[in-house]
Structures are given as structure tokens and as C-alpha cells.
Amino acid sequence: MNIRTLRTSALVSAALIVGLVVGGLSVSFFRGGDDAPVVANGAQVWTCSMHPQVRLPKAGKCPICSMPLIPAKAAGKSTSTNATAAATEPMLELSDHARAMASVATAVVERRPLTHEIRAVGKVQYNETTLAVINSRVDGYIERLYVDFTGVDVQPGDHLVDLYSPDLLVAQQELLIALENRASTNLIESARLKLLRWGLTPAQVDDLTRHRKISERVTLYSPSRGTVTERMAVQKGMVKAGEMLFRLANLDSVWLYLDLYESELGRVQYGQLVDLTTEAHPGRMFSGRIWFINPVLTEESRTVKVLVNIANTDHALKPGMFASAVIRIPLLSDGRAAPTGIAGQFTCPMHPLVLQPPPGKCKLCGMALTQIPGPTAQPKPDELKVLSVPVAAVLDSGVRTLVYVERAKGQFAPVEVKLGARAGDFYPVMSGLNGGERVAVRGGFLLDSQFQVQGLASLFYPQGQTAVSGHQHGAPPPVPVAKPTGHEGHAMPKAAAPKPPEHKH
Numbered sequence: 001m002n003i004r005t006l007r008t009s010a011l012v013s014a015a016l017i018v019g020l021v022v023g024g025l026s027v028s029f030f031r032g033g034d035d036a037p038v039v040a041n042g043a044q045v046w047t048c049s050m051h052p053q054v055r056l057p058k059a060g061k062c063p064i065c066s067m068p069l070i071p072a073k074a075a076g077k078s079t080s081t082n083a084t085a086a087a088t089e090p091m092l093e094l095s096d097h098a099r100a101m102a103s104v105a106t107a108v109v110e111r112r113p114l115t116h117e118i119r120a121v122g123k124v125q126y127n128e129t130t131l132a133v134i135n136s137r138v139d140g141y142i143e144r145l146y147v148d149f150t151g152v153d154v155q156p157g158d159h160l161v162d163l164y165s166p167d168l169l170v171a172q173q174e175l176l177i178a179l180e181n182r183a184s185t186n187l188i189e190s191a192r193l194k195l196l197r198w199g200l201t202p203a204q205v206d207d208l209t210r211h212r213k214i215s216e217r218v219t220l221y222s223p224s225r226g227t228v229t230e231r232m233a234v235q236k237g238m239v240k241a242g243e244m245l246f247r248l249a250n251l252d253s254v255w256l257y258l259d260l261y262e263s264e265l266g267r268v269q270y271g272q273l274v275d276l277t278t279e280a281h282p283g284r285m286f287s288g289r290i291w292f293i294n295p296v297l298t299e300e301s302r303t304v305k306v307l308v309n310i311a312n313t314d315h316a317l318k319p320g321m322f323a324s325a326v327i328r329i330p331l332l333s334d335g336r337a338a339p340t341g342i343a344g345q346f347t348c349p350m351h352p353l354v355l356q357p358p359p360g361k362c363k364l365c366g367m368a369l370t371q372i373p374g375p376t377a378q379p380k381p382d383e384l385k386v387l388s389v390p391v392a393a394v395l396d397s398g399v400r401t402l403v404y405v406e407r408a409k410g411q412f413a414p415v416e417v418k419l420g421a422r423a424g425d426f427y428p429v430m431s432g433l434n435g436g437e438r439v440a441v442r443g444g445f446l447l448d449s450q451f452q453v454q455g456l457a458s459l460f461y462p463q464g465q466t467a468v469s470g471h472q473h474g475a476p477p478p479v480p481v482a483k484p485t486g487h488e489g490h491a492m493p494k495a496a497a498p499k500p501p502e503h504k505h
Contacts, residue, residue, distance in 0.1 A: 045455070047072040052452040053461075072455055090456045092447060094410045104443035106406050107393065109433050111333070111385040114423040116267055118327040120258040122276075124317050127309070129353065129364075130250035132224045136239040137199045140165030143217050145235045147228055147246060154222045157201075160246065161233055162217045171195050172214045179209065226250040251319075254312045256288065258325055259303040267329045267421070268293060270352070270372070271342035274308045276325040278317070286310055286317065290327075291352045309353055331386050332379060335420040335428040343374030388426035389433060392441040394419065395448060395459050402459050403433065404440040404447045412440060412447055414457060 046069040048054040048062035059069055094104065144162035147154065154160070175191035177183075195205050199220055208214070226248030233245040256276065260268060272290045288310035297304050308325065310317060317323075330338040346369035348354040348362035359369055394417075395402045401419055404412045417432030433439070440447060451458040458464075 045072045046070065047453060047455070049453060052449075052455065055455065072453070089413050090451065090454075091407065092412045092450055094412070096410070099410060102443045102446050104412075104447070105441055106438040107390050107441045109387065109389050109429065109437045109439060110435055111387050112426070113384050114331045114386045114388055114426055114428060116329045116331055116337070116421055116423040118260065118264050118268070118329070120260060120325050120327075122256045122258040122308070122323055122325055124278075124310075124319050124321040124323055125255045125257060126229075126249045126251075126319050127253045127255050129351070130226065130253070132226055132248040132250075133244050134160065134220075134222065134224075134246045134248065136163070136220075136241060136243050136245055137197070138163075138165045138167045138241050140168070140239055142233055142235060142237050142239065145233055147231065147233075148235070150228050150231050152228045153226070154228060154248065155225050156222055158222045160220050160222055162219050163239075164217050168195075168198060168200075168218050169214060169216065171198060172208055175205075175208065176212055176214065179212070220245075222248075224248060224250075249319075251315050251317075252311070252313050254310050254317050254319065256308040256310060256323055256325065258306045258308060259298075259301065260306050262297060262302050262304065263421075265293075265304055267337040268306060268327065269337060269340050271340040271355075272327055272329065273340075274325050274327050276308075276310070276323040278321050278323045280318075280321060281316060284316075286323075330384055331420075331423060331428060333383050333386055335386060335430060338379055338384065339375050341378065343372050344376035346371050386423075387429045387433070387435055388423070389417070389419070389429050389439060390441050391422065391425050391427060393439040393444060394427060395444050397459050400459060400462060402448070404444050405433070406438040406440065414448070414451065414459075 043057045046056045046059050048065065048067055048069055050067055051062055051064045054062055054064065054069070055072070056069060061068060094102070140163045142161050143164050146159050146161060171191070171194050175188070175195065178188045178191050192205055192209075195208075196202065200218065201221055204215075204218070227250070228246050229249045230247035231245075232243065233239070239245065256274075258274075268290065270290060270293065274288050274290060276286050276288070277284070278286070288308040290306055291309045292307035294305040294307075332338050342355065345355055345357050346359050347356075348365065348367055348369055350367055351362055351364045354362050354364060354369070356369070359371070361368055389403060393403045395404075401417055402414050403417055405415045407413050415432055418430040420428035420430055448458050452461065456464050
């Protein structure tokens with residue numbers, strides 16, 4: 001016996017076993033229910049337990065898998081007083097024994113607090129509002145370089161370089177001449193401003209005025225605080241007016257850019273808190289706020305960049321690090337995102353990092369602050385409870401979403417529902433269910449298979465098997481029910497059953 005024959009034999013054997021098991025469960029499931037056979041045009045309809053779309057008028061073998069056909073029985077119909085159910089709906093009744101065999105379990109649909117989580121990965125970057133460049137404002141030569149490597153933290157007033165500049169020598173001499181000749185106040189002030197604008201500090205100008213001594217080498221000091229990320233200044237090098245000496249970045253706060261899919265943007269709001277972790281600091285949780293949502297969608301990835309501002313006073317977060325972020329969004333009773341708590345405060349259109357309760361002007365640019373729209377009152381506890389159904393109860397085909405509701409003890413009926421985005425182990429219920437109803441959270445697919453076998457409405461067949469026509473994606477095309485009159489005309493030829501492989505000993 002070759003390998004292909006063994007494999008074919010094993011597949012046929014497995015199909016027979018599965019068919020026997022499904023057939024046995026079908027009998028158990030409908031025990032205690034209505035066992036009336038399905039009749040089409042006055043004739044008994046036969047089906048396959050493995051391929052319920054097969055509907056034939058007489059017994060035989062399945063044209064797809066060659067399993068013996070079984071009589072198709074109709075599930076019982078029960079009258080329901082539930083507002084979401086029709087006056088009469090197909091009902092599957094399980095005895096206690098059948099329910100135990102199928103391991104069917106139920107849970108109550110009720111209101112509970114839900115939190116929708118959005119997870120993303122981003123890269124830590126510089127806070128662009130803190131970037132600074134230190135330039136040389138005059139031509140000169142660097143006689144001494146104090147900051148001689150990148151990564152050094154500098155504070156305002158720290159010395160950077162000693163610069164020899166003929167232009168600064170002339171400007172100092174002009175101020176001294178004006179002072180000695182007791183020139184007009186305007187002339188003296190003009191000479192002072194010239195030195196200040198060329199990079200000297202007020203203390204250096206005052207020292208020159210007091211001691212009346214010209215410095216050949218002028219020390220340039222840092223005007224801002226930050227970490228040196230780039231250094232262009234070189235010992236004994238020549239610089240031109242306008243050339244960059246150093247580039248600084250203040251790491252007391254950093255930014256994290258997250259790429260969020262467009263399906264997640266409906267719940268993302270300005271001011272939401274974001275928790276993040278890094279591989280460099282396992283077990284430590286950092287937090288920040290969403291301060292900016294890019295108004296343009298990236299078409300290639302279908303994502304939008306969201307900016308998170310994070311306090312980093314100990315410089316634990318380094319630009320270039322990857323971070324895993326989680327946005328936890330509490331939901332309101334209607335499924336919408338709860339307010340962030342910053343509505344009613346004032347911010348700057350140019351600097352969204354500025355946030356304060358009273359109105360006024362931006363401390364960075366002087367613009368008038370604008371009020372953040374939205375409800376200012378915090379939601380009540382009852383408004384944070386959402387009607388929800390367990391994830392395990394939901395059967396989703398991509399087109400339809402079903403749950404099986406227990407109308408009475410042991411009686412289940414399919415109900416099409418409309419759900420919101422998943423929140424943990426639950427889905428918010430938009431329509432289709434009421435509080436207090438019980439739904440099957442285990443055994444739902446087995447229940448759905450029984451409705452398919454009986455030709456009734458199910459997950460993939462909204463109108464039932466008898467109403468299906470044409471090709472169905474994901475399943476073989478249904479076989480039409482033949483007319484028993486014998487005058488079919490051009491009847492569809494019956495597919496020949498595959499010949500079982502010979503067992504060679």
C-alpha cells in the first residue's frame with residue numbers, strides 16, 4: 001500500500017467518524033423537540049450531516065463526501081413574547097442529557113463598566129519645541145573649546161567656547177571710546193546693544209564698562225538648557241557669522257508618536273492618558289497625554305500619527321527607544337468614549353502643551369487661549385455601565401453577527417445583533433438584546449450547526465438552506481432539490497460517489 005492510498009483511506013475514515021458523531025449529536029439535540037421531517041413539494045428531504053447544503057428527495061449518499069444521507073428534520077417553533085424576537089421563530093430544544101453532551105453554557109446579558117483598550121508601538125523622539133541651536137554671530141577663531149563631545153548636559157550660563165574675533169575687539173573699543181568721550185546716551189546705548197546682539201551677555205558688557213579693559217578672547221555662554229546632540233565647533237577652528245556651533249535638545253520631556261488605524265480613531269481624543277512600558281525599564285510604567293492628532297491619514301498604512309507628550313525629568317527615556325503604549329478608554333452607556341476631563345480648560349492653538357483652567361494668553365507665544373469644547377461634568381456611575389455580551393457568545397461571519405438566546409429552559413433561538421468595538425472580554429450591545437437575557441457562551445457553533453442541518457436560518461445562511469442559491473463563498477454550492485414528478489426536463493446529473501480505496505494486505 002503506497003502513501004497516497006494510506007492518506008486517502010485515513011481521510012475517508014476520519015470523515016465517516018465525524019459524520020457519525022455529528023449525526024449522533026443531532027439526534028440528541030432534537031430529542032424532546034419537534035421531530036417532524038422537512039417536506040419539499042410533498043416529498044421527504046434528505047441531507048448530509050457534513051454538508052447540510054445538500055438537499056435531495058430520496059435516500060442515498062452525499063454527492064460530495066459519499067456519506068449516507070439522513071432525513072432532514074425541522075426544529076420546533078415556539079411563540080416568543082420577547083420584543084427582539086419574531087412572533088414565531090425557529091427554536092432548538094435540548095434535553096438535559098443533550099445539553100450536557102454538547103457542553104452548552106449560558107451567561108446573562110447585563111450592564112457593566114467597560115474599558116476599550118488600544119495597543120500600539122511607537123518610538124521615543126525629541127520634544128521638538130525644546131530643540132535649540134547655538135550659532136556664532138561674528139567671524140572668529142575658537143581658541144578654547146569647553147564642550148568637546150556630544151551628550152553633555154548644559155545649563156543656561158555654562159561656558160561653551162573662547163572666541164577670538166576682530167569684530168568683537170572693534171565693538172568693545174567703540175564702547176570704551178564713547179564712554180571716555182562722554183558721548184551722548186544714545187551713542188553709548190547703541191554700542192552696548194551691538195555687543196549684546198553679537199553674543200555677549202549683559203554681565204560681560206557691564207564688566208567692560210566698569211573696568212574699561214578690552215578682552216581679546218571672549219567667552220560665549222549657553223543661552224538655554226539642554227543636551228548637546230550635535231557639535232560642529234572644533235578646537236582652533238575658524239567660524240563664520242551664522243555658522244552653527246552646537247545643537248541642543250531638552251530631554252525633560254519627550255514625545256512618542258503612535259500609528260493608530262483609522263478604525264480606532266473614533267474613540268481617540270485630545271488629552272487622553274496613555275500608559276507605556278519599555279524594554280530598558282521592565283516593570284516601570286510611564287504615563288503621558290495625547291496632545292496632538294495628525295489631521296492627515298497615511299494612505300499606504302491607513303494610519304494616523306498621534307503625539308503623546310511624556311514627562312522625563314530623570315531622562316530615563318532616550319530618543320530612539322521603542323515603547324509599547326496602551327490607551328484605556330472608559331465607555332459610556334451608549335458605547336461612546338467617556339470625556340477625558342480636560343473639557344472646559346484653555347489651551348493654545350499653536351502650543352497644545354499649554355493647558356490651564358483660567359483664560360489668558362499663551363506663556364510661550366502670547367496668543368489668546370481657546371477653550372476646549374466638550375462636556376465639563378463628569379459622567380455618573382450609571383452612565384459608565386454598558387449593556388454588554390461576552391465575546392464567547394458571539395458568532396461572527398464577517399457579514400452577520402449572531403448570538404443564541406435561551407428563550408426558555410433548554411430552548412435556543414438565533415438572534416442577529418449589532419455590536420460595538422470589543423472591550424476586553426465583552427462587546428457593547430448596540431441593538432438586538434435586552435438586559436437579563438441568557439445567551440450561549442459555549443456550544444454556540446454546535447447549536448448553529450444543528451440549524452444548518454435542519455435547513456433553518458443560521459450564521460452563514462440567513463434565509464435557511466432551502467432558500468440558498470448560487471455559489472456561497474467558503475462552502476460548496478448547494479445541490480437543488482429535485483422534483484419528484486419525473487418530468488424535470490434537463491435534470492442535473494447526480495455526481496458519482498467516489499470509489500473507496502482498496503485495502504491491500
